[in-house]
Amino acid sequence: MDFDIKGLRAALGCFPTGIAVMTAASHEASHIGITVNSFTSVSLDPPLVLWCIDRRSRRYPHFAQAPGFTVSILASGHKAVSARLAGAGEHSLDGIALIPTELGPPALADSLAIFECARESVQDAGDHAILIGRVLRFARHDGAGAPLVYFRGRYGALAQNEAPESPSGRGTSDSD
Numbered sequence: 163m164d165f166d167i168k169g170l171r172a173a174l175g176c177f178p179t180g181i182a183v184m185t186a187a188s189h190e191a192s193h194i195g196i197t198v199n200s201f202t203s204v205s206l207d208p209p210l211v212l213w214c215i216d217r218r219s220r221r222y223p224h225f226a227q228a229p230g231f232t233v234s235i236l237a238s239g240h241k242a243v244s245a246r247l248a249g250a251g252e253h254s255l256d257g258i259a260l261i262p263t264e265l266g267p268p269a270l271a272d273s274l275a276i277f278e279c280a281r282e283s284v285q286d287a288g289d290h291a292i293l294i295g296r297v298l299r300f301a302r303h304d305g306a307g308a309p310l311v312y313f314r315g316r317y318g319a320l321a322q323n324e325a326p327e328s329p330s331g332r333g334t335s336d337s338d
């Protein structure tokens with residue numbers, strides 16, 4: 163049966179996501195980066211996160227073999243750097259504003275949050291591999307502004323002056 167892969171991709175794009183840049187050590191450049199929207203939390207105890215990488219990517223061997231990776235959650239001001247690290251073969255971090263981390267791979271400056279991870283496992287899943295990382299250190303920067311958002315193949319941002327609702331549907335206010 164022919165499967166409509168283009169249509170599937172478009173339908174999956176209806177799920178809005180944030181954007182993260184993953185950084186890791188590499189043999190060629192000192193560190194490399196890749197833009198992803200497949201990042202998700204997995205477990206709090208132990209603290210695990212995952213993301214998926216296309217096994218056809220030139221960056222795959224580096225990330226699959228690296229002992230760990232750093233996750234930078236992008237802000238709306240990171241659109242240009244996100245586009246750059248999504249370019250074919252564009253994996254160098256040269257010229258990108260970075261901050262050092264304790265464990266090695268640098269993080270992008272002005273990120274909303276940073277997670278320093280040790281590689282826990284790499285599992286093949288079709289044309290992608292699932293990289294699971296154990297969070298060893300993390301930091302949150304609440305002043306970094308609105309997140310960079312991806313929806314239907316385009317970048318966007320959450321309106322910053324709209325108060326998020328609590329999961330129960332009740333708005334958050336001082337009287338709650």
Ligand SMILES: Cc1cc2nc3c(=O)[nH]c(=O)nc-3n(C[C@H](O)[C@H](O)[C@H](O)COP(=O)(O)O)c2cc1C
Binds near residue numbers: 181250
């Ligand atoms: C918004 C966005 C999200 C992406 N998410 C992923 C992802 O989760 N996993 C992945 O392998 N590639 C993802 N990509 C593609 C990579 O960023 C990059 O374009 C691809 O790895 C380029 O091929 P190369 O690594 O062979 O140079 C995404 C691209 C964009 C623009």
